[in-house]
Amino acid sequence: MIELVDVSKHFGHLKALRHVDLEVPAGQKLVIIGPSGSGKSTLIRCVNMLEKPSSGRVIVDGVELTALRAPVAKVRQSVAMVFQSFNLYPHKTVLENVALAPIVVCGVKKEQATEAALTYLKRVGLSDKADKYPAQLSGGQQQRVAIARALNMHPKIMLFDEPTSALDPEMIQEVLEVIIDLAQGGITMVVVTHEMGFAKEAADRVVFMDEGRIIEDGTPEHFFENPQHDRTKLFLSKILR
Amino acid sequence: MSDLIANIGFLQQGPFAIPRWEALFSNIDLLWQGTIVTLTVASLGLALALVLGTVLGVMAASHWRVPRAFTRAYVEFYQNTPLLIQVFMIFNALPMVFSGLFIPVITIGILGVGMYHGAYISEVVRAGIQSIGRGQLEAALSQGFTYVGAMRYIIIPQAMRIVLPPLTNQAVSLIKNTSVIAIIAGGDLMYAGDAFAGRFGHYGPTYVIVGLGYFLMCFPLAMLARRLEDRTRVL
Ligand SMILES: Nc1ncnc2c1ncn2[C@@H]1O[C@H](COP(=O)(O)OP(=O)(O)OP(=O)(O)O)[C@@H](O)[C@H]1O
Ligand SMILES: [Mg+2]
Numbered sequence: 001m002i003e004l005v006d007v008s009k010h011f012g013h014l015k016a017l018r019h020v021d022l023e024v025p026a027g028q029k030l031v032i033i034g035p036s037g038s039g040k041s042t043l044i045r046c047v048n049m050l051e052k053p054s055s056g057r058v059i060v061d062g063v064e065l066t067a068l069r070a071p072v073a074k075v076r077q078s079v080a081m082v083f084q085s086f087n088l089y090p091h092k093t094v095l096e097n098v099a100l101a102p103i104v105v106c107g108v109k110k111e112q113a114t115e116a117a118l119t120y121l122k123r124v125g126l127s128d129k130a131d132k133y134p135a136q137l138s139g140g141q142q143q144r145v146a147i148a149r150a151l152n153m154h155p156k157i158m159l160f161d162e163p164t165s166a167l168d169p170e171m172i173q174e175v176l177e178v179i180i181d182l183a184q185g186g187i188t189m190v191v192v193t194h195e196m197g198f199a200k201e202a203a204d205r206v207v208f209m210d211e212g213r214i215i216e217d218g219t220p221e222h223f224f225e226n227p228q229h230d231r232t233k234l235f236l237s238k239i240l241r
Numbered sequence: 242m243s244d245l246i247a248n249i250g251f252l253q254q255g256p257f258a259i260p261r262w263e264a265l266f267s268n269i270d271l272l273w274q275g276t277i278v279t280l281t282v283a284s285l286g287l288a289l290a291l292v293l294g295t296v297l298g299v300m301a302a303s304h305w306r307v308p309r310a311f312t313r314a315y316v317e318f319y320q321n322t323p324l325l326i327q328v329f330m331i332f333n334a335l336p337m338v339f340s341g342l343f344i345p346v347i348t349i350g351i352l353g354v355g356m357y358h359g360a361y362i363s364e365v366v367r368a369g370i371q372s373i374g375r376g377q378l379e380a381a382l383s384q385g386f387t388y389v390g391a392m393r394y395i396i397i398p399q400a401m402r403i404v405l406p407p408l409t410n411q412a413v414s415l416i417k418n419t420s421v422i423a424i425i426a427g428g429d430l431m432y433a434g435d436a437f438a439g440r441f442g443h444y445g446p447t448y449v450i451v452g453l454g455y456f457l458m459c460f461p462l463a464m465l466a467r468r469l470e471d472r473t474r475v476l
Binding site for chain 1: 374376377379380381382383384385386387390394395398399
C-alpha cells in the first residue's frame with residue numbers, strides 16, 4: 001500500500017531522512033517512534049508528498065508519487081492526514097469542515113456529504129457540535145473533528161503525526177480511544193506518537209527512528225521486550241520509567 | 242442678514258465671490274458629466290485592480306518560481322514609477338506600437354488605475370495569504386485540494402478578514418488617482434473642473450465643489466474601512 005524506496009530528504013545541509021526503505025502492506029497499523037528531530041514527521045509527510053523527497057521513490061496505492069507529473073492531488077484524496085495542531089478550517093463550522101472536501105474535491109452531492117459528515121461526527125461523539133466553529137471547541141474535540149474530517153474522505157490510508165501531543169493530558173484519552181477504535185477496521189494506518197500504550201495496544205508493527213534512519217523494525221512485543229539497538233534501549237528506558 | 246453678507250468681503254470679490262458660485266452652479270452639468278466618467282473609471286478600474294491583484298497576489302505567495310518572478314517584476318515596475326507616466330505611455334506609446342490603435346479615454350483611465358493599483362493590491366493579497374498559517378494550506382492539500390482550490394476555499398476567505406481594511410484604503414486612493422487622466426486624456430471630474438475654471442477663471446468655487454465631489458465618493462469607503470477594522474479587531 002505504501003512503499004518508500006531509498007528515500008532521503010535534505011533541508012540544506014541537514015539530512016532529515018537518510019536512505020529510508022519502508023513497505024507498509026494494506027491494513028497494517030504502523031507506529032513510528034523516535035526522539036525529537038529524528039525525522040518522523042518528515043517521513044510521514046513524504047507519504048502524501050507534503051514533503052518532497054530529495055531522492056528516492058514514494059509509491060502509494062500503486063502510484064509512484066515521485067514520478068514527473070504524478071497525480072498527487074488525486075492520490076491524496078484517499079490518504080488522509082491528522083495533524084498535531086488539528087488544522088481545522090476556522091472560518092467553517094464543524095459540519096462544513098467535515099463535508100467540504102468531499103463536496104469540492106470529490107464531487108459528492110452536498111446532502112450526501114453532509115449526511116455522511118453527521119454519521120462520522122456521531123462516531124467521534126460530537127454530533128451536538130455540528131454547528132459550532134472550531135474555536136468554540138476544546139483541543140480534544142477539535143482533534144476528533146479532524147479525525148471525522150479525515151474519515152469522510154473514505155481514505156485507504158490514514159496518517160497521524162503526533163495526534164495527541166498538543167492536547168492537555170485529560171483530553172489525550174478521548175482522542176486515543178477514537179484512534180484505537182479505528183484501528184479495529186481495515187484502514188492502513190501510520191501513526192507517529194509518543195504514546196507507548198497506544199503502540200502496545202493498537203499497533204501491528206513498530207519502527208524506531210534515529211537521525212533520519214529506521215534502526216529498529218518489528219512487532220510491538222519485539223520492540224518493547226527485546227530491542228536490538230542500544231539507542232532504542234536508551235530511548236525506552238527514558239520514556240518507560 | 243443681507244447687510245451681514247454684504248460685509249463679508251470674500252463673498253463680494255476675490256476667488257470666492259458670489260457671482261462665481263452662481264456661474265458654477267448654472268453650468269454644474271459640466272461637472273456632473275465629469276463625475277459620471279470618474280465613477281465609471283473608478284468602478285471598472287477597481288474591478289480590474291481587484292482581479293489583477295488577487296491573481297498576482299496568489300502567484301506571488303505560491304512556490305512557483307516563474308510566476309513569482311513575474312509578479313515581483315510587475316509590482317516593482319508599477320510601484321516605482323509615477324502613475325502619470327504610466328498613463329502617458331498608455332495614451333501615447335501604445336498607439337505608436339500598434340499603429341492606428343485608438344483607445345477611448347475611459348479605457349485609458351481604467352487600464353491606468355487598474356494596473357497601478359493591481360500592483361499594490363497584489364502586495365496586500367500576498368501579505369494576507371502569508372499571514373494564514375502554513376497548516377491551513379497543508380490541511381487543504383492533504384485532502385486533495387489543488388493549490389488554486391485551497392486558495393479559493395480555504396486561504397483567501399480567511400485572508401479576506403485581514404485584507405479588507407487595507408483593500409478599502411486602496412479603493413479610496415484609486416478613486417483619487419483617477420484624476421491623473423485629467424492631465425493626459427481628459428473627460429473626468431478633475432478635467433471638467435480644470436476646464437471650467439480655466440475658461441472663466443472661477444477657480445475658487447470650482448475646486449471646492451470638485452473636492453467635495455471626490456470626498457463624497459471616497460468618504461463612505463473610508464468609513465467602511467474603519468468599520469471593518471473595528472470588526473476584525475474583535476475577531
Ligand atoms: N521545513 C524544514 N526546514 C528545515 N529543516 C527542517 C524542516 N522540517 C524539518 N526540519 C529538520 O529536519 C529534522 C527532522 O525533523 P522532523 O520534524 O521530521 O523530526 P521529528 O522526528 O518529527 O521530531 P519531533 O518529535 O520534534 O516532531 C529536524 O532536525 C528538523 O529541524
Ligand atoms: Mg514531528
